[in-house]
Amino acid sequence: MIIIYHCYGGTHSSVMAASLHLELLPGDRKPAGKELLALPYFDRQSSADFGKIFYMGQDEKGHEIFIMGCKNAGYIVERALINFCKIKGINPDEIMIVDTVPCLNILMRVGGFISRSLHLETVGRLFLIPGCRIAFNKIVKVVNRVKNKKVSALTERNVNRIMS
DSSP states (O other): EEEEEEEESSSSSSHHHHHHHHSSSSSSOOOOOHHTTTTTTTTEEEGGTTTTEEEEEEOTTTEEEEEEEEETTTTHHHHHHHHHHHTOOOOOGGEEEEGGGGGHHHHHHHHIIIIIOOOOOHHHHHHHHHHHHHHHHHHHHHHHHHHOSSSSSEEEEEHHHHOO
C-alpha cells in the first residue's frame, strides 16, 4: 500500500503524521520542539516544493509513506492522483491519500506562514511548535485510523470524521 499524507505546505502536519506512522515520533506523548525540528522535511519545504511528493519511509507492514503540500488544492490533487491511478490500472485499494489540513490550528497556520512564506524561521517557530503540540493528539488519531485501515482507500476528505 502507498500512503500519502498531505497538508497545505507539506512541511508540518503531514510530516508529523508520516513521522508518527513510521514511529519516528512517539505516539504516547507530545514531542518536544527539538524532536519536531529533527524530523525529515519538518519546516523545510518552500513554495517550489508544492505538488511534489516526498518519500518518508516504509512502515513495519511494508507500506510506503509519502508527504505532499497541496496549498488549497488538496481536493483537486487527490482527484488528479485518483484519476491517474485509474488510467494506469493501479488498484485503488493500494493507495490512500490522507488530508491532514483539518488538524491544523491557528498557531500552526500563523507560525507556518511566518516561517515558510516570510522566511522568519525563528519567529515563526515560536507559534509553530506550540501549535504542533496542540494538534498532536488529532494527528495521532488520524494516523491510528489509517494504520488500522478505518479510512477508505484512495482518499479520506473528511478528517474530522476520522477524529470522531
